[in-house]
Amino acid sequence: MASKVSCLYILTVVCWASALWYLSVTRPTSYSSHRVGDVTIVQKNVTFGNIRTRPINPHSFEFVINEPEKCGKDGPFLVILISTTHKEFDARQAIRETWGNESNFKGIKIVTLFLLGKNSDPVLNQMVEQESQIFHDIVVEDFIDSYHNLTLKTLMGMRWVATFCSKAKYIMKTDSDIFVNMDNLIYKLLKPTTKPRRRYFTGYVINGGPIRDVRSKWYMPRDLYPESNYPPFCSGTGYIFSADVAELIYKTSLHTRLLHLEDVYVGLCLRKLGIHPFQNSGFNHWKMAYSLCRYRRVITVHQIGPEEMHRIWNDMSSKKHLRC
Numbered sequence: 001m002a003s004k005v006s007c008l009y010i011l012t013v014v015c016w017a018s019a020l021w022y023l024s025v026t027r028p029t030s031y032s033s034h035r036v037g038d039v040t041i042v043q044k045n046v047t048f049g050n051i052r053t054r055p056i057n058p059h060s061f062e063f064v065i066n067e068p069e070k071c072g073k074d075g076p077f078l079v080i081l082i083s084t085t086h087k088e089f090d091a092r093q094a095i096r097e098t099w100g101n102e103s104n105f106k107g108i109k110i111v112t113l114f115l116l117g118k119n120s121d122p123v124l125n126q127m128v129e130q131e132s133q134i135f136h137d138i139v140v141e142d143f144i145d146s147y148h149n150l151t152l153k154t155l156m157g158m159r160w161v162a163t164f165c166s167k168a169k170y171i172m173k174t175d176s177d178i179f180v181n182m183d184n185l186i187y188k189l190l191k192p193t194t195k196p197r198r199r200y201f202t203g204y205v206i207n208g209g210p211i212r213d214v215r216s217k218w219y220m221p222r223d224l225y226p227e228s229n230y231p232p233f234c235s236g237t238g239y240i241f242s243a244d245v246a247e248l249i250y251k252t253s254l255h256t257r258l259l260h261l262e263d264v265y266v267g268l269c270l271r272k273l274g275i276h277p278f279q280n281s282g283f284n285h286w287k288m289a290y291s292l293c294r295y296r297r298v299i300t301v302h303q304i305g306p307e308e309m310h311r312i313w314n315d316m317s318s319k320k321h322l323r324c
Contacts, residue, residue: 055254065140075167076109081157086124094306098313117145162247203239204283233267235285238300293324
């Protein structure tokens with residue numbers, strides 16, 4: 001079995017390399033920029049039967065790749081939802097081999113899932129399908145994968161947890177260029193020996209307002225969001241919440257106008273729910289130069305590439321005995 005998996009993995013890497021070379025030479029590298037508001041939505045039956053009013057934002061997408069049995073009957077302690085794109089195979093593999101490895105902590109069940117939409121290029125979709133058959137840690141819905149659809153990707157993760165993993169204790173949402181100090185996350189923040197919290201949400205809390213400059217990546221049109229301030233929200237680079245919040249956010253989203261800024265939108269849903277996100281200085285949404293002692297004090301660090309992720313993980317793992 002091990003040799004079979006190794007052969008499949010080598011074949012996948014070779015296929016990825018060939019496909020990405022081909023795409024970089026012959027096809028544009030940018031993703032389709034379908035906006036959330038432009039997605040054609042077909043009304044279907046809503047999963048949760050206790051929603052009595054007609055949704056203004058039905059999440060009517062179907063899973064084209066799914067892992068419905070991944071959580072098991074008892075539910076894991078932690079589910080990690082990682083937003084990624086089709087071409088980021090190296091980043092996904094680095095996470096699988098470092099902090100996202102599900103077997104890192106004996107006696108603590110962790111589930112790692114990578115979240116994707118569908119790509120406009122069938123070659124990339126096929127490559128992700130092959131990757132899924134090997135690792136069984138990818139979930140895909142049939143919306144177009146683009147920056148402006150990041151909100152749909154996060155809602156897909158919330159829906160997946162509520163539907164297939166409702167007995168989980170905690171959920172983390174993060175991105176594929178984030179390094180996570182799992183020791184701090186599990187033992188210092190979540191504490192497996194304590195009673196799980198409810199209606200809990202924490203990360204790097206931002207208090208800000210909409211940017212009206214059309215040249216900005218985070219531009220927010222006034223007609224889409226007329227208010228002068230956003231509700232407090234956690235940076236989408238990494239936040240933690242109790243599993244009950246996943247279903248609450250998903251249900252609330254069905255009656256909340258979509259925004260393309262994913263973290264802001266989650267903040268809007270939290271405001272409707274009366275849930276206040278807690279500030280935690282361990283979550284960093286910026287790049288931070290590596291230092292063993294500095295990284296031991298944090299939970300997340302942004303803008304970490306695959307090679308650097310391996311270096312940081314190996315260094316921190318081999319020097320656990322050293323004091324700072």
